[in-house]
Amino acid sequence: MEKxxxxxxxxxxxxxxxxxxxxxLFVSGALWGIVNIGNLVGGLLCVWLIFVFGTRNKYKSLKEKLKKNIFGKIVLYGINxxxxxLLCYGLIVTGLMTFACIQQPKQNATAIVLGxxxxxxxxxxxxxxxxxxAVRYLxxxxxxxxxxxxxxxxxxxxSEAQAMYNCIVEAGISPDRLYIEDKAVNTGENIAFSEEIIKANGLNENKAIxxxxxxxxxxxIITKQQGLSGSVGSVNADTFPIFIPTFAVREWFALPNQVLFR
Incomplete structure (x- = not known):
């Protein structure tokens, strides 16, 4: 028992x-001006974990007080x-997100660089x-x-596309390897409009997002929903580490919305 x-x-x-x-990390993201459902919910989840596991005696004391009446029990069990x-769901989704990151694109696949x-x-x-x-991949x-x-x-x-074009050309990539799509306002349009350019110009239908x-x-998921041809692989951006937890938790909420309603 002691062990x-x-x-x-x-x-x-x-x-x-x-x-x-x-x-x-969630607080640091907010200090950088990034405030969304990711660091709000992620921060609350961390506070709950710290209270339940880090301040065990205080948690037990509060638990006993709440259990003395039916309303307290509902609050206690409801929050827990x-x-x-949320934690179990988040761990599963984060595992799926990690798996998506390691899907390597086929050689010389057409890169779709999201703005x-x-x-x-x-x-x-x-x-x-x-x-x-994108420069490294090209x-x-x-x-x-x-x-x-x-x-x-x-x-x-x-446009985000024009800004990318300017920087990538400045990095030494030939302009004739680049195609600008400057109308999209969300990820679904990014991918759909890019597919139109790929087909119109006879580019490699295998894709590197x-x-x-x-x-x-x-x-x-969006590429599958749109029924695009060719394989899809991942080229992961150099994300500032402080931003990763906040945007990862935000994706916990964006993904079911994408699957169920789009």
């Missing part, structure tokens, strides 16, 4: 430390059920990561072409 108690204590410490690290279900925000100072940090990965696959896809938002000085790792699973 089990010791093992459980070690388990609690590990879970608590992991939750603290992720909570700091919701966070436990991200362009600021007054140029490509955002996220878009820069995608541009850098250097490693000299016969590959790329479709750069992304329209111009109301707060952007130029260039985007952040957390986004690869949803992009691959």
């Amino acid at each position: 089990e108690n010791k093992a459980f204590k070690i388990f609690r410490v590990i879970i608590t430390l992991i939750a603290i690290v992720f909570l700091l 059920f919701c966070f436990t279900a 991200a925000q362009v600021t007054e100072n140029g490509p955002s940090m996220m878009l820069t990561g995608r541009i850098n990965s 250097q490693e696959n000299p016969d590959a072409k790329a479709v750069l896809t992304g329209g111009q938002g109301s707060n952007e000085p130029m 260039v985007t952040d790792g957390f986004h690869q699973l949803r992009a691959q």
Whole structure:
């Protein structure tokens, strides 16, 4: 029994430390100006884990107080059920997202580079990561072409596709390997409009989706929903580590919406 108690204590410490690290990452994302359902829900999940596993005595004390009446029991079991279900769901989806990231594209597949925000100072940090990965892929696959896809938002000085084109050409990639698609406003349109360019220009129908790792699973689901021809592989962007937890948790909510309603 003593060994089990010791093992459980070690388990609690590990879970608590992991939750603290992720909570700091969620908060750091917010300090960088990234605030969405990802760091809001992710932060609450971490706080719950820290309270349940890291402050065991306080949790037990509160648990006993809540269990004294039916309303308290409903609150206690309801909160624990919701966070436990969210954690289990999140772990499963994160596993699927990780699997999507390791799907290698076929050699010289046509790259579809998904856009991200362009600021007054140029490509955002996220878009820069995608541009850098696209350049590496095109250097490693000299016969590959790329479709750069992304329209111009109301707060952007130029289209995302044009910003990518400028940076990729500046990096030494020949312009005749690049095709601009500057009308798309979401991932579904990115992929659909890029497919039209691929077919119209007789490009390789095997595809290499260039985007952040957390986004690869949803992009691959969209390609299947649209019934596109050819294989689909992943070219993962150089994502700033602080952003990964926030956007990964956001994908937990975007994915069922994509599967059920689109």
